[in-house]
Amino acid sequence: MTPSAAPPPAEPARLADLVVTGCTVLLHDDRERIVFxxxxxxxxxxxxxxxxxxxxxxxxxPARERIDARGQVAMPGLINCHTHAPMAALRGLAEDLPTEEWFNDVVWPVESNLTGRDVELGARLACAEMIRGGVTCFADHYFRMDTVAAVVAECGLRAHLGQAFFSSQGARGREESLQFALRHRGGAGGRVTTALAPHAPYTVDDAGLAATAELAHAHDLPVHLHAAENRAQTDASLARHGATPVEVLERTGILGTDVLIAHGTGIVERDLPVLARAGGRTAVATAPRGYLKFAWPTTTPVRALRDLGIPVGLATDGAASNNSLDVWESMALTSLVQKSAEGDPRWLTARQALHHATLQSARALGLEEVVGGIAAGRRADIVLVDLTGPHTQPVHDLAATLVHSARSSDVRTTIVDGRILMRDRELLTLDVPAVVRELGERLPALVDRGHGRRVQRYDT
Amino acid sequence: MTPSAAPPPAEPARLADLVVTGCTVLLHDDRERIVFxxxxxxxxxxxxxxxxxxxxxxxxxPARERIDARGQVAMPGLINCHTHAPMAALRGLAEDLPTEEWFNDVVWPVESNLTGRDVELGARLACAEMIRGGVTCFADHYFRMDTVAAVVAECGLRAHLGQAFFSSQGARGREESLQFALRHRGGAGGRVTTALAPHAPYTVDDAGLAATAELAHAHDLPVHLHAAENRAQTDASLARHGATPVEVLERTGILGTDVLIAHGTGIVERDLPVLARAGGRTAVATAPRGYLKFAWPTTTPVRALRDLGIPVGLATDGAASNNSLDVWESMALTSLVQKSAEGDPRWLTARQALHHATLQSARALGLEEVVGGIAAGRRADIVLVDLTGPHTQPVHDLAATLVHSARSSDVRTTIVDGRILMRDRELLTLDVPAVVRELGERLPALVDRGHGRRVQRYDT
Structure with missing residues (x-):
């Protein structure tokens, strides 16, 4: 090269698919704190x-699409780490009841009526609600999950799906859960990940859990189940098995897998060393609204889990218990309930709540390399939050504004994998009126309990 | 009159100002239950x-104006029974702190900077937020209340206003509170009612409370104050005075007036007979969000108060502690927190929550003959709630949908005294961008704490 050579022509800027401009971006620094x-x-x-x-x-x-997001915050999309999307169809059906009656008198009898079409409509409704609330990914644990996977493919969300099973189904339930997980792993263009989904230690016996753990290792699949949901379950487990639900998970090998434990409000002191020596990645999903509503005596021990390095993701559970799939509310309630439970107003600050809502929730689903942060190389799951409303002004502390003042309805735009699923509050991939109309026609048959059947019996 | 006489011409229907059609209306039956x-x-x-x-x-x-409200519920406007509207300017300023530090290190130093203009802008912002959240009336307890009264007159809300005072101001504070109450009683075309507003038993001494009670009787005014806010205050009062805050209210004559007690999470067993024999109308306002955030060990004992026939209204407190003026959230949280506190999922049902949000809140402000229900003869304070969103469908139980699924952002229209203050989410009486812009310019001076002053010292 000679000194007189002209510089190479500037490479033309490569066309972007989407540029979001003028916003404040929520980032994680290299110590995993929240910065803006x-x-x-x-x-x-x-x-x-x-x-x-x-x-x-x-x-x-140059960009195919630009969004002027002045006055808005770009955040990683929220992740609903434990729900049963199709149960949106049962929202408000079983109110003001203790857990046993809720399961045995209403939910499990009604679930014995569920058709594939009911599941499809419930899942569509749930996905519409989640997209509108800034949820970009959800972990689902339910029946007829092929249908849910199809809805996810259609509507553009990301999801971590598992087909639930009970021991009462025999080996068939577990096998179907495995086949589902293998069939849909990497589905919807990579937006679907899967898990094995035993219902819980109180509905799947030790042999079933042990077999599940073996399948998890053999097929490199994670496990998603309910465990130690409440203190009564822990007490019942101790009385019956001489072991807490978490100890049952250990002795059956489930804690040697990558396991997502839903709820865990019944995790007790003696469980902590068990969790500390877990062989796989263990995570817990907390859905505090339902715990209050069922009047459970304790909540998820988030501080103790943090001390063990266990990520705690945010969740809503199904809309039949929680009445909503509003992870924004879960974020605020987690902060409020954790402060109250620990008797410490300095604990679970707004920034900590945002960390649970983002990186920890991604980690809980094994997606920490994929989503959970806005950073080069991650999939573009982003929500834009409008802070111009009177309820979010002025902004003295942006983290507090997001956690304690903003609402799910302040999400203006929801983007998954770079695709806009809601723009300026308009849903682009789902037709809510059509879903509501058809679901309304199906409700009388769906909620009929005259047959006296139920899919399972709840006995902690 | 002869048999052949023609019938008198039908009286033409008298022109209505407003007709809302096609909605589901929340009504109270003659046993004060909620019906639709x-x-x-x-x-x-x-x-x-x-x-x-x-x-x-x-x-x-024939009507001057019609609203087609199909798919919507017409409810009595929500009442915020205890707030400090101007503190909207301080939203998010003092986060994750215990009560003492919150007051002494941030809020009271900053309040020493407050100008009339700050109060005006804060109150405008708060009123905008409340109108958007379906609040039609609020009880305010703050400083520079002439300014708040002017904002209320301007924006069209209903309000119950009291000028706060401490004993540290001498007799002047009490006298100004009285003059404010007399000057504004019946103001804004009857939309303003007033109260005497001693700050609390821990900041107003017994002589000041006794003098307040005398003024209340002499001028037929109610009293609105903080009392037994938390258990620490009750413990401190017992240690210092040998009496609980409620007993102090009794011995100083305050319980002989029509008194609205803010919070009362420190009401203890021995207070119940004291409250039972109160000589006036006693009511309590509960604002559960802040109690959780401050990690107070107890919440308002709603069930015990109900057993005494004491109405419990819903509130948010100021946005500096609560981060929002969202009474819709207070309604849901009251239900959730009460279930949890009593360990009883059957208690504080959705219908009970709606009763607190409507008739009991009106009663708490002495407005039970005026608002709180949609019935002929009551002032037309009405909100229209849109239930077509995916998060509020399907509707199996309308009361549960309203309390546990709907959000303040589902309020489409807010009407006070027959005047539409928000229509289809558009605020008609307040200019939020102008308020936010000017408030933003004033914030550096407002939040300056370099001077080391404070309006009062908090020492439970």
Whole structure:
């Protein structure tokens, strides 16, 4: 090369699929704390976050689509770490009841009526609610999950799906759960991940759990189940088996897998060393609204789990118990309930709540390399939150504004894998009126309990 | 009159000011339970509810304005029974702190900076938030209340206002509270009612409380104050005075007045007979969000108060502690927290929560003859709630849908005294961007704590 050679022509800026400009971006620093970058832009290509830059740097960048997001915060999409999406159809059906009656007198009798079409409509309704509430990924644990997977493929969400089973189904339930997990792993263009989904230690016996753990290892699958949901379950387990539910998980090998434990409000002191020596990745999903509503005496011991390095993701459980799939509310309630439970107003700060809502929730689903943060290389699961409303002004502390003042209805735009699923509050992939109309016609048959059947019996 | 005489011409239907048609109306039956009338209409004339009828009956009724409210529920406007509206300016300023530090290190130092303009802007912001959240009336207890009264007159809300005072101000504070109450009673065309507003038994001494009680009787004014806010205050009062805060209220004569007690989470067993023999109308306002956030060990004992016939209204407290003025959230949280506190999932049902949000809140402010229900003769304070969203469908139990699934953002229309303050989510009486802009300019001076002053010291 000679000194007189002309510089090479500037490479033309490569076309972006989407540029979001002028927003404040929620980022994680290298110590995994929450930080905010103002007047920023997010560039998306091929479903992936290409870069987070000052807005001015991409003013001239050619893009297929631009969103002017001034006055908005770009956050990682919320993750609902434990729900039963089709149960949106049962929202409000079983109210003001203790857990046993809720299961045995209403939910399990009604679930024996569920058709594939009911599941499909319930899942569509749930996905519409979640997209509108800024949820970009959900972990589902239910029946007829092929149908839920099809709805996920259609509506554009990301999901971690498991086909539930009880020991009362014999080996067939477990086998179907495995086949489901293998069939849909990596489905919907990579948006679907899967898990084995035994219902719980009180409905799947030790042999069934042990067989599940073996399948998990053999097929490199994680496990998602309910365990130690409440203190009564722990007490019943101790009386029957001489072991807590967490100890049952250990002795059956489930704690040697990558396991997501739903609820865990019945995790007790003696469980902590058991969890500490777990052989796989253990995570817990907390859905505090239902615990209050069922009047359970304790909540998920988030501080003790943090001390063990166990991620705690946020969840809503199904809408039949929680009445909503509003993870935004779960975030606020987790902060409020944890402060109250620990008697410590300094604990579970707004920034900690945001950490649970983002990175810890991604980690709980084994997706920490994929989503949970806005950073180059992660999939573009992003929500834009409008803070111009009177209820979110002024902003003295942006983390507090997001956790304690903003509402799910402040989410204006929901993006998954770079695709816009809701823009300016308008759903782009689901037809809610059509779902509501058809579901309404099906409700009388769905909620009929005259037959006296139930899918299972709850006896802690 | 001869048999052949023609019948008198039908009287032309009198012009209505407003007819809301096609909605489901929340009503109270004669036993004060909540009932719902479907496909109904509400007719408003001169700011008063003229009738609630089947929608078909008023299809041809001439009206200045009609609202087609199909798919919506018409409810009595929510009442925020205890707040400090101007503190909306301090939302998010003092986070994750114990009560003492919250008061002494942040809130009271900053309040020493408050100018009339700050109060005006804070109150405007708060009123905008409340109108958007379906609040039609609020009880305010703060400083510079002439300014708040002017904002209420301007924006169209209903309010119950009291000028706060401490003993540290001497007799002047009490006198100004009285003059404020007399000056504004019946203001804003009857939308403003007033109260004497001693801050609390821990900041106003016994002589000041006794003098307040005398003024209340002499001028036929109610009293609105903080008392037994938390258990620590009750313990401190017992240690210092040998009496609980409620016993202090009794011995100083405050319980002989019509008194609204804010919070009362420190009401203990021995207070119950004291409250039972109170000489005036006693009511309590509960604002559960802040109690959780401050990690107070107890909540308002709603069930014990109900057994005494004491109405418990819903509240948010100020946005500096609560982060929002969302009474819709207070309604859900009251139900959830009460179930949890009593260990009883059957207690504080959705219908009970709606009763607290409507009639009991009106009663708490002495407005039970004026608002709190949709019935002929009451002032037309009505909100219309849209239930077509995916998060509120399907409706198996309308009371549960309203309390546990609906959100403040589902309020589409807010009407006070027959005047529409928000229509289809558009605020008609307040300019939020202008308020936010000017408040933003004033914030650095407002939040400055370099001077080391505070308006008062908190020492339970």
């Amino acid at each position: 970058q103002e007047d920023a832009a997010v560039v998306v290509r091929d479903g992936v976050i290409d870069s987070v830059t000052p807005a001015a740097a991409v003013a001239a960048l | 009338q479907e496909d109904a209409a509400v007719v408003v004339r001169d700011g008063v509810i003229d009738s609630v009828t089947p929608a078909a009956a008023v299809a041809a009724l």
